[in-house]
Amino acid sequence: MNDKSSNAMWGGRFAAGPDAIMEAINASIGFDKRLAAQDIQGSRAHAAMLAAQGILTDKDAEAIREGLLTVLSEIEAGTFEFSTALEDIHMNVEARLKELIGEPAGRLHTARSRNDQVALDFRMWVRDQCDAAMEGLRALMQALLAQAEAGADWVMPGFTHLQTAQPVTWGHHMMAYVEMFGRDLSRFRDARVRMNESPLGAAALAGTSFPIDRHMTAETLKFDRPSANSLDAVADRDFALEFLAASSICAMHLSRFAEELVIWSSAQFRFVALSDRFSTGSSIMPQKKNPDAAELIRAKIGRILGTMVALFTVMKGLPLTYSKDMQEDKEQVFDAADNLMLALAAMEGMVRDMTANRANLEAAASSGFSTATDLADWLVRELDLPFREAHHVTGALVALAETKGCDLPDLSLEEMQGVHEAITDGVYDVLGVHNSVASRVSYGGTAPDEVRKQVARWKELLG
Numbered sequence: 019m020n021d022k023s024s025n026a027m028w029g030g031r032f033a034a035g036p037d038a039i040m041e042a043i044n045a046s047i048g049f050d051k052r053l054a055a056q057d058i059q060g061s062r063a064h065a066a067m068l069a070a071q072g073i074l075t076d077k078d079a080e081a082i083r084e085g086l087l088t089v090l091s092e093i094e095a096g097t098f099e100f101s102t103a104l105e106d107i108h109m110n111v112e113a114r115l116k117e118l119i120g121e122p123a124g125r126l127h128t129a130r131s132r133n134d135q136v137a138l139d140f141r142m143w144v145r146d147q148c149d150a151a152m153e154g155l156r157a158l159m160q161a162l163l164a165q166a167e168a169g170a171d172w173v174m175p176g177f178t179h180l181q182t183a184q185p186v187t188w189g190h191h192m193m194a195y196v197e198m199f200g201r202d203l204s205r206f207r208d209a210r211v212r213m214n215e216s217p218l219g220a221a222a223l224a225g226t227s228f229p230i231d232r233h234m235t236a237e238t239l240k241f242d243r244p245s246a247n248s249l250d251a252v253a254d255r256d257f258a259l260e261f262l263a264a265s266s267i268c269a270m271h272l273s274r275f276a277e278e279l280v281i282w283s284s285a286q287f288r289f290v291a292l293s294d295r296f297s298t299g300s301s302i303m304p305q306k307k308n309p310d311a312a313e314l315i316r317a318k319i320g321r322i323l324g325t326m327v328a329l330f331t332v333m334k335g336l337p338l339t340y341s342k343d344m345q346e347d348k349e350q351v352f353d354a355a356d357n358l359m360l361a362l363a364a365m366e367g368m369v370r371d372m373t374a375n376r377a378n379l380e381a382a383a384s385s386g387f388s389t390a391t392d393l394a395d396w397l398v399r400e401l402d403l404p405f406r407e408a409h410h411v412t413g414a415l416v417a418l419a420e421t422k423g424c425d426l427p428d429l430s431l432e433e434m435q436g437v438h439e440a441i442t443d444g445v446y447d448v449l450g451v452h453n454s455v456a457s458r459v460s461y462g463g464t465a466p467d468e469v470r471k472q473v474a475r476w477k478e479l480l481g
Contacts, residue, residue: 044342045102049349051093053107056142058090060135060218061111063238065126067231073129078122085119086111107139108132129230131222133252133340138218140348142239144261147355148210151265154362155203156480159196161369163480166192167473171466173451174289174379175388184391185383185451188374189469196476198271205264213257216241220251223339253339255329258351262326265358269319272361276316279368283309288378293371296364311364318361325350383451387416387426392448392457401440411438 062083069079089111092098104110109132116123169188176186216236219226225248232244245251282289296311329350332343390412397408414437419426422433427449434441447453458464462472 041102044105046106046345046348047100047102047104047110049352050107050136050139051100051110052352053136053139053143053348054093054111055090056139056146057107057111057135058086060138060142060235060239061126062086063235064130064218066238067234068125068128070234071229071231073228073230074125078125081119081122082115082126085115085123088118089114106132106136108135129219129221129226129228131220131252133222134217134220134248137220137252137254138216138239140255140351141213141217141257144257144351145210145213147351148206148213148261148264150355150359151206151268151362152203154359154366155199155206155268158362158366158369159199159203159476159480161366162192162196162199163473163476165189165369165372165374166196166469169374169376170469170473171452171455172374172376172379173383173455175383175385176464182382182385182388185388185454186464187455187466187469188376188379189466189473190455190464193469193472193476195271195275196472198274199268200476200479202264202268202271205267206261209257209260209264211242212260214240214242215245215251216243217245217251217254219244220248223249223252249339253336255333255344255347258347259326259329259333261351262322262329262354265354266319266323266326269322269358269361272365273316273319275365276312279312279372280309280316283307283312287382288375289382290375291373292368295371296368311368315361315364318357321357322354325354380451385425387419388451389426389449389454390416392454393426393445396445396448397438397441400442400444401438 065074065079065082065086068074069076074082089098092114098110098114100110101113104113112123112126115126166189169192172188173185174188174191175182176184176191216232216239218235218239219230219232236242236244245254279290279292281287283292292307292309292312294307297307297309329347332346336343393415394405394408394412397403397411398405401408403411415426415429415434418433418437419429422429427446431441431443431445434445448457455464456466459468462468
C-alpha cells in the first residue's frame, strides 16, 4: 500500500501522515494538565532539596522557585498556552520556565526523570481526591444523621425481596446507609495511608548517583516517607487502583440508595417527596415529577466501575518498570473522581431536601402481616412453644387473616384461640407496629432508643 492510500485511510484529521498520528497518540497534555498544581509543587520541593544538598546554587534555585510561581499563576489565570507538541504537563511547564528564567530551568531536572515525576504528581492528585471524597462522604453522612434523628421513632416497613418483612424505623433505615458510607470513608482513609509514600528520587527506575535527600522532599510534600524501592516507585499504580476500587464500592452504595429513592418517590409508594431542585418534569405528561438526579446517580456505578476494570486491564500485563501504557491511567481516574464527587454532592442535596411521609410509612408498615415474627416470638416467649411450632401456628393465623381480608391485629381472640387455645389477649401487645419496633432493643436493633444511640455515636465519630 502506498503512502497516499495510507493517508486516506488515516482520515482527514491525520492527513499530514505518521507524524500527526504519533503526536496525537503520544501526547497527554489534553488531560494531564490537571496535574499542573501538583507538578509545580513537586518541582519546587525538588529544587529546594537540590539547593540544600549543594547540587544547585541558591541563585538558580530562587530563579526556579519564582519562575514556577509565575507559571502556576498563568495556568490558574487561564493565560498559559498548552502545546501538544510538548507532550505532557511536565514538558509544558519546563518549556515555559525556560522562557521565563533561561538557562537555570535546564538544571531543574537534575536527579529526576519524568517517570518519578509523573508518579509523584499523580499520587499527590489521587491523595487530594481521597481527601475530597472523605469530605463529600462526611457531608452526606451528616445529612443522613439529620434524617435519622428526626425520624428515630417513625415506623416503616422493612423489606426482604422487596416484600414487607418486619416493621423498622425510618431512623434505622437511614442509619444503615450511614454505616455503609462510613465503611467507604474508612476505605478512602486506609487507601490514603498506603499511598502516602513519595516516589520522587527514584528517577527513571534505578535511583540516582546524585547525593539527594529523598526524606527532605517527602517531608516537604507531606508524605510519610519516601518509597523504599525505586523500581516499584515508578511502576506502581496500586494507589490509583485502590482509589477506583473504593470509588466503585461507594458508587454501588449510592446506587442502592438511589434505587430506593426512585421507588419511594413513586406514586405507588409515596414514602418520600424529593425537592424540585433534584427532580424534573415530563415534556408531554404534566403530572410527572421524575427523580432524575437519583436515576443518574444510580447509573454512575457503571461508569466508575468501568474505569476500574479499564485500569486493571491496562496494568495486568506490564513488566517492570514504566511502560507508555501507563499513560492510560489518568483519564480513568479523573473521570471516576469527577463522577463520584458529583454523585456524592447530588445525593447529599437530595437527602437534605427530601421529606418523608410519616403517615404513608406507618400505613405501609402496618400492612402485609409485618408483625408475624413478633407473634411467633410471643408464642415462644409466653407459651414456651418450640420456635418451629410457633412458626407453624403463626402461619396458620396469617392464612386465616388472609382469608378474612384483614391483618393480624384485626383477628379476634376467639379466632386466634381456634388455631391455638393457649393464646391470651396479651398477644395484642406485640401486634402493633410501634410495639414491634420498640421491642427490638438488641444492639444495632431498630428500637428508637437504639437508633438514637447510633446517631449519637456517629455524631461523635464525625466530629
